[in-house]
Amino acid sequence: MEVINPATGERERTVEEHTESDVDDALERATAAYEEWRDRPIREREELLAAAGDVLRENKREYAETMTREMGKPISQAIAEVEKCAWVCDHYAEHGSAYLSADGHPSPPGSSVETVYDPLGPILAVMPWNFPFWQVFRFAAPHLTSGNVGLLKHASNVPGCAQAIEDVFRKAGYPEDVFQTLLISSDLVDDVIEDDRVKAATVTGSGPAGRAVASTAGDQLKKSVLELGGSDPFVVLDDADIEAAAETGAWARNQNGGQSCIAGKRFLVHTDVYDGFLEAFVDEVESLTVGDPTDGETDIGPQARADLMDELHAQVEASVAAGAELLTGGEPLDREGAFYPPTILADVPEGCPADSEETFGPVAAVYEIDDEDALVAKANDTEFGLGATIWTEDRERGRRLAREIDAGCVYVNQLVKSDPRVPFGGVGESGYGRELAREGMLEFVNRKTVWVE
Known part of the structure; x- marks a missing residue:
């Protein structure tokens, strides 16, 4: 080896x-x-x-x-x-x-x-x-x-x-x-x-x-x-705390270099808060430090292998070619090592890799969706069912919608995580x-x- x-x-x-x-x-x-x-x-x-x-x-x-x-x-x-x-x-x-x-x-x-x-x-x-x-x-x-x-x-x-x-x-x-x-x-x-x-x-x-x-x-x-x-949905409802959702969402997508089954991958945002969330989300993502993983100040290190980075980049390129809008990132960094920057894609077309495949790296797909039922439908529009996140100021609303999402775990106003105190797994x-x-x-x-x- x-x-x-x-x-x-x-x-x-x-x-x-x-x-x-x-x-x-x-x-x-x-x-x-x-x-x-x-x-x-x-x-x-x-x-x-x-x-x-x-x-x-x-x-x-x-x-x-x-x-x-x-x-x-x-x-x-x-x-x-x-x-x-x-x-x-x-x-x-x-x-x-x-x-x-x-x-x-x-x-x-x-x-x-x-x-x-x-x-x-x-x-x-x-x-x-x-x-x-x-x-x-x-x-x-x-x-x-x-x-x-x-x-x-x-x-x-x-x-x-x-x-x-x-x-x-x-x-x-x-x-x-x-x-x-x-x-x-x-x-x-x-x-x-x-x-x-x-x-x-x-x-x-x-x-x-x-x-x-x-x-x-x-x-x-x-x-x-x-x-x-997993291709976990990160659902942001019209009554969500946008700043908190953007801050947590940036970390949920990018911790561990985005190489996590339970990372937030598809960001499904209600039209009423879409512009505000997207602006805050881009700011949070661009504030993350990519660099030497031995440096305690680094947020994102290299991808685990060069071939995995190449596969991720191919997914991004194919999604952009299909019509997705690249807001930040999207190119391997010009340096030694398998470094890929935090990347955000908006207006993601149905069926492109960022929409239909698991992106195992720091790539977020963001969608604008105009009502609650459509948000739930899009959250469930995946073959995966590991985790999901819902952001809302109404905890009862969050609890109700959690039951409608097909996943092994749903967290309301929190990122998905595995915790020794609660069962973990998917469908x-x-x-x-x-x-x-x-x-x-x-x-x-x-x-x-x-x-x-």
């Missing part, structure tokens, strides 16, 4: 991939580790998870710098990501026992019936590069605590992050092989899922990657959870299943009914 620094285009290092024999050995060790780990009292598993949170906080600068080198995340955002990982560890260390407590059911006199939650075994997690620590920890924190063991197949451009995460659990005192990194190509994923020793799989990534994992897991009758792409082409909260923790357990007469 070649690690290319996207800010410089230079090769940082080469990492040897694991062989098929290495993978077989890892699966054997994972199976053995599971037999002991599943019987550990959950309080001990919670204590180890709390220790992992401490390790993350103690080494956050080191881990953040690894992210920045490998995928270009601005250092301040990378540090915040490590801190968020520590938070999810704290959350399940505190609430894991309650989330897994047995649920009682009505039963005849003299009997008791309850549902208990038992782990499944080794779980494969196929994870992306855009949040290389957070995506892994929101899988590992709940599912290791429930008694499963983890096998991580991380994106090939962030092997250092994968190795660092494995080291977090080692430093925290986890038993050997409860969490392992598999440095393998995507070509070997099917073989791992098909192995009888692997009991389930989860993937965060592209639609094709999700379909491939779901197909293989389904053929093997194994549980899978998919968190895939449609955005995948299925849930992560986080109790619902996420129960995805990879056997919900066993125990009837005692």
